[in-house]
Amino acid sequence: MDVRWLEDFLALVELRNFTRAAEFRNVSQAAFSRRIQSLEQWLGTALVVKGAVPVRLTEAGEQFRENAQVAVERLLEARSSIRASQFDVMSQVRIAMPNVLARSEFKQVLGVIGRKANSSFSVIVGTTSDVVARYLAGDADILFAHDCRAIPTHESLDTHERLVIRSDRFMPYATRDESRREAFGFPGTPRQPFPMVAYSHRAYFARLFEHVLERSHCALPHKVRVQCDMSDVLKEVIVAGYGVGWLPESAVDEAAAEQIAPIGGPEWCLDVDICAFRPRAGQGPKIEGIWQALQADMAS
Missing domain, CATH: 1.10.10.10 (Winged helix-like DNA-binding domain superfamily/Winged helix DNA-binding domain)
Incomplete structure (x- = not known):
């Protein structure tokens, strides 16, 4: 087998x-x-x-x-x-994180692990689905990813240790151009659905969007104009004024915030966490030291 x-x-x-x-x-x-x-x-x-x-x-x-x-x-x-037994004390620490977090969180993570790891380290980046799969396959020691208790990132992560790094919000954004925002007609009607910038169905954020719909008990009539599984790409499409799209707040840096802004009320927003995951056993003192450093950083 x-x-x-x-x-x-x-x-x-x-x-x-x-x-x-x-x-x-x-x-x-x-x-x-x-x-x-x-x-x-x-x-x-x-x-x-x-x-x-x-x-x-x-x-x-x-x-x-x-x-x-x-x-x-x-x-x-x-x-x-x-695999761990094949490396010496100076072996690499392997980290996996989605592109969207690599842009917003990597600097802070680097500051923490750089003080504890007396070795080099490697970073696996990609879509959330890709890096979670790589981590679960044993290709990374620690995973950083968005996670929501209502819609877990992956069922298998329930058996892994979870550390909340900080909170985030998943919410709809649109261009700051008032004429375009008004023309979108968000949240739309059956006769005039709003143009939407959407995640492909395999993306984790697509599942979060479906949860927002289920929780609101509203149809939210929309017509998909652009679809992709990467937040960075969708952000650029939203900046270009193609429609309304959901993004984690952490993905909207100062430059993007000058061009796009949240749209709609709190019923369309979802609280999520930025988390670190690791297996519960078998990682050795080096990863344990990094994990303790992350815990101490959160506590401070």
Whole structure:
């Protein structure tokens, strides 16, 4: 059995959609479906209810879910432990963080870990989905990411240690040009939906936006004009006046704040946290020292 089959199954359990799970795992849907079928053949039973939308697990699938999670975590912990034993005291500290946080938080993080780590360190950047996947695969020691208790970044992170670095807000922004802001007609009507700058469906912030909609109990009529999974790109599109889009407040630096501003009321805003994550065991004194430094920095 290929351990990737277990990781594919867990992605499908979380996303409940073959297309989205395949994109998250960075494989074609056909290849992803074959892996799930291979896992079912290996187990000798069906794990998902055929034709169910969204995807539902069979009784065997529900039973296997927890076992698969434990198996993957133990394998990744074992790999991390073995890898850690291959490096000496001066080895690199590996950090993963999304592009949006690399711009706003990296300087502060560097100031903290630079005082504690008597070694070099490497930084993995990318979309939130990408860096979380890399971290869970054992490619990073510490993950920095946005997280919301109502909509966790990733189900598997529940078993990892979580440290809140600071609070943030996820809210809608539009150009400061008053004529354009008025023309947008936010929050829109069925006859006149507002133009929206949106995240692609695989992005974590797309899930946060869906939660904002569910919480508000409003349809929020809109028409997507531009779609992307990177906040930095969407910010530039919002600056250019193409529509209304949701951004974390931390992503709007002083230069951008001169060109865009929040729009709408507090019902369209969501409180989120900027967090650090690490496995609960098996990282050694160096990472422990950095984690304690981050805790002390937050306390001060």
